[in-house]
Amino acid sequence: MNMSSEIAEDLQIIKILEKRIDAAAAIQFKDRVRELTAEQVTPVVLDLSEVDFVDSSGLGAIVATMKFLGSERPLHLAGLTPIVAKVFALTRMERVFKIFQSPVDAVKSYEAKRA
């Protein structure tokens, strides 16, 4: 599964470069995020702005990733497209994650916290 990773303001921003996190992709998603986060210790922002479909398996994979990272290393979300936002709202999982409009907003929020 294609993803890019960069570090900004003590945040690791992982952008998902795929349209779907679904049942067929859930395991690859988990494995790839694990690989990408293995070398880092910062909180993680998942940039979902390219993703237009997350089903319950994809949602489960995102929650599993949050658990894997642990409470010392929060997982935030950014750039939810309309249907993805709807899935997070209907399942109430939007309350579990901190959701930013964009990765830039996440970085700003962390900058503000440090200042």
Add this chain to the structure above:
Amino acid sequence: MHLVFPASDEAVRCALASVMHVLGALEVDALTLGAAEIVLGEVANNIVKHAYATITDGTITLFCRKEEDYVYFELSDHGSPLPGLKLPAKQDHDLSAELNALPEGGFGWGLIRDMTHTLSYRRSGERNLLRFSIRAQDG
């Protein structure tokens, strides 16, 4: 439209793409398409994962039609029946639980129930028959 496809994650993905392509051509709006894709995906994935849990060469038959503001779907399979021969309820998760106790599954039927206008299930002989409709979103 009418489709018969193998019960696998990859085939479900292809079937969804075909259905969305056709519904898009029928000028169904993006939000309705999105809802239809989520529900159809959840229903089909449930068939792959549960109804055909012990069967490797199962197939799923899908009918879909658009009529005025509604899109109607019918999915059938020859797998095992839904538990208790009825539609599962929406699971109410405890989201105040600590991190490690958060749910990683059990979202599917809630999404199906929330996003459908009508939803019904019946077991007919050796066949599961699930029907649902999605109403076009307003605006």
